[in-house]
Amino acid sequence: MSRDVTLAGVRHAFVEAGTGRRVDALAGIDLTIAAGELVAVVGPSGCGKTTILHLVAGMLTADAGEVRCGGTPVTGIGTDRVLVFQDGALFPWLTVLENITFGPRAQGRPLDPALLDALGLTGAEARYPKELSGGMRQRVALARALAVDPDVLLLDEPFGALDALSREQLQGVLEDAWLREGSGRARKTMILVTHSVEEAVRLADRVVVVSPRPAVVREVFVIDAPRPRDVTALGEVRRAIGRAVREG
Ligand SMILES: Nc1ncnc2c1ncn2[C@@H]1O[C@H](COP(=O)(O)OP(=O)(O)OP(=O)(O)O)[C@@H](O)[C@H]1O
Numbered sequence: 105m106s107r108d109v110t111l112a113g114v115r116h117a118f119v120e121a122g123t124g125r126r127v128d129a130l131a132g133i134d135l136t137i138a139a140g141e142l143v144a145v146v147g148p149s150g151c152g153k154t155t156i157l158h159l160v161a162g163m164l165t166a167d168a169g170e171v172r173c174g175g176t177p178v179t180g181i182g183t184d185r186v187l188v189f190q191d192g193a194l195f196p197w198l199t200v201l202e203n204i205t206f207g208p209r210a211q212g213r214p215l216d217p218a219l220l221d222a223l224g225l226t227g228a229e230a231r232y233p234k235e236l237s238g239g240m241r242q243r244v245a246l247a248r249a250l251a252v253d254p255d256v257l258l259l260d261e262p263f264g265a266l267d268a269l270s271r272e273q274l275q276g277v278l279e280d281a282w283l284r285e286g287s288g289r290a291r292k293t294m295i296l297v298t299h300s301v302e303e304a305v306r307l308a309d310r311v312v313v314v315s316p317r318p319a320v321v322r323e324v325f326v327i328d329a330p331r332p333r334d335v336t337a338l339g340e341v342r343r344a345i346g347r348a349v350r351e352g
């Protein structure tokens with residue numbers, strides 16, 4: 105099943121543990137992501153992008169406004185929404201295969217055997233995370249998230265720490281995994297937080313630019329170029345997004 109995600113007037117503030125200071129992160133986020141849509145969120149560092157993902161994941165609760173998934177208010181975490189962290193956050197004591205099958209095992213269902221192949225992990229099943237390169241670890245993190253077959257995949261700068269080549273490869277892997285689901289099965293709804301405007305225009309149906317903290321949605325760019333995309337041909341929209349981010 106595919107689900108839409110809606111944030112309506114979502115506000116969130118943190119209270120710093122050390123100082124007791126209140127940090128207004130989100131000042132009223134209004135955003136609807138259609139079922140099966142891939143939306144990228146870009147904005148200056150510290151503006152509240154991760155906070156948005158954590159609210160949709162149900163790891164945080166909004167101070168005001170509402171977060172809905174498939175029309176139902178989000179009240180906590182659930183296997184219908186899975187978050188991929190920037191650093192992979194694998195279980196170090198489990199092998200590659202055990203990491204990936206962790207979710208399906210908990211759900212009492214088998215692992216889709218095509219997944220390891222699709223992510224280029226065949227042959228690496230018995231290795232431990234510390235024995236893998238950064239790129240491989242992110243592949244495992246992606247495989248572990250996809251193995252749960254969530255309706256909504258939340259990605260927090262999943263390729264941020266990778267070199268350009270691995271980054272490009274994994275963007276392709278993610279795009280393929282998403283596109284493959286178009287025939288027959290419902291495509292996943294994806295929210296991709298990234299610092300890379302190039303990555304955003306390569307992958308997203310729409311790019312959402314968030315203002316500096318306290319964040320609101322500043323501007324939304326529709327990218328309707330056919331896939332796979334040649335980002336060099338999308339210079340104009342890339343520059344426009346870059347300007348929107350800089351000008352906040
Ligand atoms: N637990 C917390 N306690 C206090 N302040 C917090 C907490 N978590 C986040 N913040 C603050 O809230 C703001 C938004 O944080 P968030 O992590 O969502 O930003 P971000 O856009 O993801 O930044 P980056 O691009 O650097 O990852 C920041 O100013 C951050 O310092």
Ligand SMILES: [Mg+2]
Nearest residue numbers: 153154155260
């Ligand atoms: Mg962040």
